[in-house]
Amino acid sequence: MSQSTFIVAKFGGTSVADFDAMSRSADIVLSHPDVKLVVLSASASITNILVELASGQETARRAFLLDEVRRIQYAIVDNLRSAEVVRDEIDRILESITTLSEAASLATSLALTDELVSHGELMSTLLFTELIREREVAVKWFDVRKVMRTSDRFGSAEPELKTVGELATHYLAPLLNDNLVITQGFIGSEEKGRTTTLGRGGSDYTAALLGEALHAGRIDIWTDVTGIFSTDPRVVPTAKRIAEISFEEAAEMATFGAKVLHPATLLPAVRNNIPVFVGSSKAPNDGGTFVYPETNEKPLFRALTLRRRQTLLTLHSLKMLHARGFLAEVFAVLARHHISVDLITTSEVSIALTLDTTDTSGQARGLLTQALLTELSALCRVEVEEDLSLVALIGNQLSQSPGVGKEVFGVLSPFNLRLICYGASEHNLCFLLPSKDAEAAVQTLHRHLFE
Numbered sequence: 129m130s131q132s133t134f135i136v137a138k139f140g141g142t143s144v145a146d147f148d149a150m151s152r153s154a155d156i157v158l159s160h161p162d163v164k165l166v167v168l169s170a171s172a173s174i175t176n177i178l179v180e181l182a183s184g185q186e187t188a189r190r191a192f193l194l195d196e197v198r199r200i201q202y203a204i205v206d207n208l209r210s211a212e213v214v215r216d217e218i219d220r221i222l223e224s225i226t227t228l229s230e231a232a233s234l235a236t237s238l239a240l241t242d243e244l245v246s247h248g249e250l251m252s253t254l255l256f257t258e259l260i261r262e263r264e265v266a267v268k269w270f271d272v273r274k275v276m277r278t279s280d281r282f283g284s285a286e287p288e289l290k291t292v293g294e295l296a297t298h299y300l301a302p303l304l305n306d307n308l309v310i311t312q313g314f315i316g317s318e319e320k321g322r323t324t325t326l327g328r329g330g331s332d333y334t335a336a337l338l339g340e341a342l343h344a345g346r347i348d349i350w351t352d353v354t355g356i357f358s359t360d361p362r363v364v365p366t367a368k369r370i371a372e373i374s375f376e377e378a379a380e381m382a383t384f385g386a387k388v389l390h391p392a393t394l395l396p397a398v399r400n401n402i403p404v405f406v407g408s409s410k411a412p413n414d415g416g417t418f419v420y421p422e423t424n425e426k427p428l429f430r431a432l433t434l435r436r437r438q439t440l441l442t443l444h445s446l447k448m449l450h451a452r453g454f455l456a457e458v459f460a461v462l463a464r465h466h467i468s469v470d471l472i473t474t475s476e477v478s479i480a481l482t483l484d485t486t487d488t489s490g491q492a493r494g495l496l497t498q499a500l501l502t503e504l505s506a507l508c509r510v511e512v513e514e515d516l517s518l519v520a521l522i523g524n525q526l527s528q529s530p531g532v533g534k535e536v537f538g539v540l541s542p543f544n545l546r547l548i549c550y551g552a553s554e555h556n557l558c559f560l561l562p563s564k565d566a567e568a569a570v571q572t573l574h575r576h577l578f579e
């Protein structure tokens with residue numbers, strides 16, 4: 129397969145939310161003959177419902193949630209011509225969801241959660257495959273777990289790249305010669321065959337990983353916005369679309385909370401120089417954003433991102449004054465608990481840090497276990513502050529340009545900033561503030577720097 133033409137197209141939850149959305153997405157696929165592989169998320173809201181079921185629900189709530197899943201998926205089935213065949217398959221999956229939800233109400237586990245949650249992508253892909261088949265196109269449904277080999281870190285499994293490459297070449301590549309292939313984003317399987325997931329929003333990552341494994345020429349991410357904007361258009365409706373953006377800038381945006389791309393999406397693209405396109409399945413003719421290895425334009429201020437539900441840990445130790453090894457001890461504890469630190473500032477007697485939650489549901493609470501707090505408390509006094517948000521200004525040469533601090537922090541003077549990181553990266557300047565002020569801070573900064 130030629131590297132220059134083959135496209136992997138990924139459609140997110142809103143693009144397969146209902147029959148009309150699926151039909152629009154099918155139109156996009158069929159109008160792009162170079163699209164050979166389609167990666168889908170679960171229909172919008174299905175994953176959230178399955179996550180809730182997996183957390184263990186009492187009978188009445190369970191019945192309500194199961195009805196909701198059935199209602200959303202049946203509404204699509206009912207519009208298909210060969211509804212009965214697909215209905216049987218969807219019914220089998222619904223039965224499996226019911227059984228697993230009952231098990232989760234007795235005892236939950238991350239492995240069970242991944243197994244249960246994977247059913248969302250299994251259903252959306254079955255429905256979409258049938259919809260494409262009705263357009264008289266040679267199409268195959270493919271279970272991505274056959275090739276997406278991951279670690280057994282349920283909930284945020286890491287792909288095993290070499291194996292994924294080998295399995296994809298063996299099982300998936302041959303199918304692409306004569307068929308359009310529809311497969312699942314987000315899910316994978318570990319060595320023993322148990323289902324895993326790549327973390328919330330992980331379908332973008334799947335598309336990029338499969339693009340890498342199969343030497344795609346482009347990865348198209350179809351979502352509900354017409355590209356990557358200067359900030360989340362839901363927060364600032366006047367945000368401007370970015371026509372072209374570099375891998376580096378887009379990766380910074382994704383890492384710092386621009387939900388439009390999963391933070392890991394660009395890793396495979398960067399490794400293989402595969403351009404990424406982001407567009408809206410609701411308005412496919414309105415263009416979008418191209419993400420390229422490099423762009424000619426490198427503006428000082430590129431975009432603003434907002435990441436909610438951040439937790440700040442402040443660790444106070446009098447021992448730290450003129451002492452050696454305190455930071456090393458703290459980081460050893462965090463590493464033992466598989467926690468990567470996101471932002472950090474230090475003073476003579478304290479460390480303030482936030483936890484990197486980008487691979488999880490976006491909430492730090494699960495990371496801050498009692499065992500971790502107990503171990504840290506043995507070293508220092510621990511303070512935990514929640515309900516904070518992280519705002520990042522993404523740009524180029526930020527730390528080498530005079531006046532950036534004055535321009536940014538001057539505008540932010542009405543806000544109480546809890547932590548500032550500036551200087552470590554030339555591509556970002558970030559700060560924490562109470563969540564209640566976060567949108568206002570983004571709106572104010574956007575008005576000042578981008579409008």
Ligand SMILES: Nc1ncnc2c1ncn2[C@@H]1O[C@H](COP(=O)(O)OP(=O)(O)O)[C@@H](O)[C@H]1O
Pocket residue numbers: 139140141142143169329350351352353355356357358359360361362385386387388389431
């Ligand atoms: N800078 C940004 N540009 C565009 N969209 C953004 C940005 N930051 C956040 N978003 C949000 O990302 C959403 C799309 O991501 P997501 O909801 O995960 O879509 P999908 O379900 O298609 O994967 C948009 O609706 C938008 O609110």
Ligand SMILES: N[C@@H](CC(=O)OP(=O)(O)O)C(=O)O
Pocket residue numbers: 139140141142169170175176248313314327328329330331332
């Ligand atoms: N369905 C999964 C995976 C995903 O990527 O979804 P979306 O493309 O709708 O963000 C989730 O909700 O996390």
